Amino acid sequence: MYKDVTITINGEEYQEHIPVRLLLVDFIRDVAGLTGTHVGCTYEGVCGACTIQIDSEAVKSCLMLAVQADGHEVATVEGLAQDGKLHPLQEEFNEHHALQCGYCTPGILMNAEEFLKENPDPSEDEIREALIGNLCRCTGYVNIVTAIKSAAEKMA
Numbered sequence: 001m002y003k004d005v006t007i008t009i010n011g012e013e014y015q016e017h018i019p020v021r022l023l024l025v026d027f028i029r030d031v032a033g034l035t036g037t038h039v040g041c042t043y044e045g046v047c048g049a050c051t052i053q054i055d056s057e058a059v060k061s062c063l064m065l066a067v068q069a070d071g072h073e074v075a076t077v078e079g080l081a082q083d084g085k086l087h088p089l090q091e092e093f094n095e096h097h098a099l100q101c102g103y104c105t106p107g108i109l110m111n112a113e114e115f116l117k118e119n120p121d122p123s124e125d126e127i128r129e130a131l132i133g134n135l136c137r138c139t140g141y142v143n144i145v146t147a148i149k150s151a152a153e154k155m156a
């Protein structure tokens with residue numbers, strides 16, 4: 001079964017005829033061609049690598065069907081930088097060496113971006129709690145937490 005959908009991703013509208021069982025993460029990667037959103041746990045909703053935002057709310061895109069995003073605004077990591085300038089979170093991840101392989105990074109950035117809008121002055125514990133749904137196998141999280149705290153200070 002197929003359905004026509006219109007999904008806006010990073011301000012660009014995608015009008016497509018898609019299978020109703022297509023996952024949103026596969027729409028983003030395979031239909032829109034935006035491969036910054038990753039799949040890390042074979043669609044089990046565990047790793048958070050596929051985290052994007054829908055209408056400014058962070059969600060795991062492997063746990064949603066693309067048809068559920070019909071008529072909504074999706075934001076992915078490709079839309080974080082504006083006018084050629086990195087988002088403060090991206091700058092601070094770079095500054096504090098908050099990634100190694102980088103596989104988890106797009107999902108963490110999209111989660112952290114929403115988190116800092118809700119909590120612009122977070123404690124370290126609050127940042128760690130916010131990251132509970134994003135697994136990183138490389139960094140040990142210390143530099144990620146430092147980078148998010150530093151980005152919050154920069155954005156204040």
Ligand code: FES
Nearest residue numbers: 045046047048062
């Ligand atoms: S791919 Fe792991 S939570 Fe979505």
Ligand code: FES
Nearest residue numbers: 100102136137138
């Ligand atoms: S930097 Fe490798 S999984 Fe996080």
